[in-house]
Amino acid sequence: xxxxxxxxxxxxxxxxxxxxxxxSPVMHVDQLEVLAGERxxxxxxxxxxxxxxxxxxxxxxxxxxxxxxxxxxxxQSMSAKQRDRFRADHLGLxxxxxxLIPYLTALENVLLTGRxxxxxxxSQKDAFTLLDELGIxxxxxxxxxxxxxxxxxxxxxxxxxxxxKPQLIIADEPTSALDEETRDxxxxxxxxxxxxxxxxxxxxxxxxxxxxxxxxxxxxxxVVRWSNTSMNNEQGGAL
Ligand SMILES: Nc1ncnc2c1ncn2[C@@H]1O[C@H](COP(=O)(O)OP(=O)(O)OP(=O)(O)O)[C@@H](O)[C@H]1O
Numbered sequence: 001x002x003x004x005x006x007x008x009x010x011x012x013x014x015x016x017x018x019x020x021x022x023x024s025p026v027m028h029v030d031q032l033e034v035l036a037g038e039r040x041x042x043x044x045x046x047x048x049x050x051x052x053x054x055x056x057x058x059x060x061x062x063x064x065x066x067x068x069x070x071x072x073x074x075x076q077s078m079s080a081k082q083r084d085r086f087r088a089d090h091l092g093l094x095x096x097x098x099x100l101i102p103y104l105t106a107l108e109n110v111l112l113t114g115r116x117x118x119x120x121x122x123s124q125k126d127a128f129t130l131l132d133e134l135g136i137x138x139x140x141x142x143x144x145x146x147x148x149x150x151x152x153x154x155x156x157x158x159x160x161x162x163x164x165k166p167q168l169i170i171a172d173e174p175t176s177a178l179d180e181e182t183r184d185x186x187x188x189x190x191x192x193x194x195x196x197x198x199x200x201x202x203x204x205x206x207x208x209x210x211x212x213x214x215x216x217x218x219x220x221x222x223v224v225r226w227s228n229t230s231m232n233n234e235q236g237g238a239l
Contacts, residue, residue: 009072010036010168010200011057016066017230018056025226027052029066032223036167039191039201041211044220050204053224054170057202058093059083065230071167088117092166092199094174098157102146106136106156109145113163120164127163134159134189151182155189162193169194171203175210187213 011034018027027049034040044050055061056068059075062083068075071090075083087093100109107127114121122130131141134155136148145153154174161169171190175183187210194201203214211217 008035010034010038010070011202012067012069012072013057014067016056016063016068018052018061018063020052025228026230028225028227029053029056029223030225032218034200034202036200037195037198038216039194039214040203041214041217042202042204042220043206043208043211043217044224046206048220049224049226050220051172053220054172054202054204057168058091058170059087085117089119090167092161092169094158094161094169094171096173096176098153100145100153100157100160103144105142106131106145106148106152106159107141109156110160110163113160117164120166122163127159130159130163131156133193134162135185151178151186154178154182154186158186158190158193162197162199165197165199167199169199169201171201173205174203175205175207 011032013029013032016029018029019025042050042053052061056063056075057070059070059078062076066076070086073086075086078086101112104112107124110127110131111122111124128138128141132138136152136155136159140148140152145156148156154177158174169190174190175186178186190201191213193199203210
């Protein structure tokens with residue numbers, strides 16, 4: 001049984017500080033916790049730090065201070081290589097840009113996930129099934145993705161992310177390019193897949209009408225604040 005199944009907490013952040021550069025403002029995240037199986041909607045104004053927070057959770061960037069644990073593993077203490085491996089094995093990142101390889105078929109794109117992580121390698125048969133569950137039949141699955149519609153490409157991208165059952169899915173504005181009907185269908189499929197795989201979902205969107213579909217809504221301004229100094233300097237100043 002994996003650590004994720006034993007653990008109730010999938011994401012745990014405390015006292016985190018991050019700066020894009022030495023001249024940039026300091027981003028502080030005092031406390032944030034996400035439990036296994038939760039669907040969390042993260043909202044906030046443009047520039048408030050949603051994508052920055054997701055890149056920290058995904059281990060793409062690292063904080064200077066504090067604790068950030070995903071599936072009970074402290075990303076802060078990992079090397080860049082270990083974080084890349086951890087991301088490939090356990091996380092699913094969905095972006096507005098699909099990052100599909102256009103000249104490969106939908107099926108080949110889905111099978112790519114297993115090239116980066118042995119534990120997420122799935123058979124061709126399972127890849128067809130996953131695509132089919134996301135509304136991409138076997139005929140479409142064998143087409144190069146540049147022949148598919150935007151909505152279909154979005155679903156192939158979701159299938160690639162869901163392949164091999166990642167425990168935490170991080171989605172950054174994945175529906176902003178979709179019309180209302182395609183968006184609702186896509187969300188239904190994503191929720192269904194997360195539920196049947198027991199995955200946790202952290203989803204960022206500007207579209208507040210989506211919030212009611214989630215278990216919990218988190219306003220970024222309640223968890224993130226920006227300042228010109230790190231906590232150590234602030235405390236030093238207050239003494
Ligand atoms: N790669 C980067 N290098 C330097 N600064 C960055 C970088 N990415 C974001 N920032 C800065 O970090 C702050 C937060 O940006 P971020 O992209 O996280 O906000 P956001 O809430 O996702 O915004 P949006 O809703 O517009 O996508 C902004 O001041 C932005 O200029």
